[in-house]
Amino acid sequence: MRNYLTGTAVAALTLAFAGEALATEWNVSLWGKRRAFTEHVEKLAELVNEKTGGAFTLNISYGGLSKNKENLDGIEIGAFEMAQFCAGYHRDKNPSITVLELPFLGVNSLEQEIELSMAVYQHPATVEDLARWNATLLMPSPLPQYNLVGVGDAPASLADFEGLNVRATGGIGKAMETVGAVPTSMSATEVRQAMDSGVVKAVAFAPHAHMSFGTIENGAWWTSNLNPGTVNCPVVVNTDALNDLSEEHRAALLGSVEESLAHYVDNYNNNTMNAWGPALDERGITQVTFSDGDIEAFKAAAAAPAAAAWIEENKARGLPAQELYDLVTGMIAEGNS
Structure with missing residues (x-):
């Protein structure tokens, strides 16, 4: 009987270890707190868990694994398997996707932003660019046009931005330079302190971030x-970790991207944007609306020069910059026609 029970116990332990070996846990590095910007990752974790019966889980951390500007580095070394980052935080590390951050591209919806991003992410030059970091682009974090919240006297015209210290990254920062502002690049988590201390007088964000931070x-x-543009903040996975997934787990992950993005868009459009106007009104924040002439002048000063500079700079890097730019602008023209 003793030998029989021992054998049974060994068999049970063997099965238990086998089940444990089949389970997969990924660590996911985000920052800040759960908000509209992270809802697609939260939904992805939920769907993957459901589809695999809990055998594949995404453990989401808000700042506990890495600083947001170091998430791509963490992906490269395999410190975690999934992360979110913004292209404008380190343009030299991901130049291919910064085409999506050029000012005044004319994107008019989150759905269009997703379509553009996925097309750029799947371009061979972009795949090769991110492969330098052992990273595979999974999905974007689509954002509406940025606008500024500021302190002090409200600008009456674009001329009033002259000398104003503004938190603005990527192409938005380049655009603000054309009207005399002084852009400063900093992560979202640093913004409130910089604003309180007077380091910056205005901050360019999408609505959810103005509320969250x-x-x-x-x-x-x-x-x-003002609507100068937006930033591109993809969710990436460590390529080795992706390749090591079982077929079932890979299918659960990749097959959940579309639904996760749909959830994100629905939440942003119906919850975040509905809360935005009342949040401004409750705080008595003055809404500054510029004339059509000012906006057209801003666009003329910022859009074409920024695009030409981006193409020249990234062509020198060896990227098919004109091809990437034409891909984006061609899709926008077709979608807006």
Whole structure:
């Protein structure tokens, strides 16, 4: 009987270890707190868990694994398997996707932003660019046009931006330079302190980030129609980790991207944007609306020069820069026709 029980126990332990070996856990590096910007990752984790019966789990960390500007480095060395980052945080590390951050591209919806991003992400030059970091682009974090929340006197015209210290990354920062502003690149988590201390007088964000990172708590004005562009913040996975997944787990992950993005868009459009106007009104924030002439002048000064400079700079890097730019602008023209 003793030998029989021992054998049974060994068999049970063997089965238990086998089940444990089949389970997969990925660590996911985000930052800040759960918000509209991370809802697709949260939904992805939920779907993957459901589809695999808990055998594949995504453990989401908000800042506990890495600083946001170091997430791509963490992916490269395999410190975690999935992460979110913004292209403008380190343009030299991911030049191919910065085409999506050029000012005044004319993107008019989150759905269009997804379509453009996925087309760029799947371009061979982009795949090769991110492969330098052992990274595979999984999905974008589509964002609406950025606008500024600021302190002090509200600008009455674009001329009032002259000398104003503004938190603005990527192409938005380049655009703000054309109207005399002084752009500063910093991560979202640093913004409130910089605003409180006077390091910056205005911050360019999408609505969810203005609410999540507290700029509207001490802001006095908001630009309702500046719309200089947006940033591109993909979710990436470590390529080796992706390749090591079983067929079932890989299918569960990749097959959940579309639904996760649909959830993100629905949440952003129906929850975040519905809360945005009341949040401004409750705090008495002045809405600044520029004239059509000002906006056209801003666009003329910023768009074409920024695009030409981007193409020249990235052609020198060896990227098919004109091809990537034409891909994006061609899709936008077709979609907006």
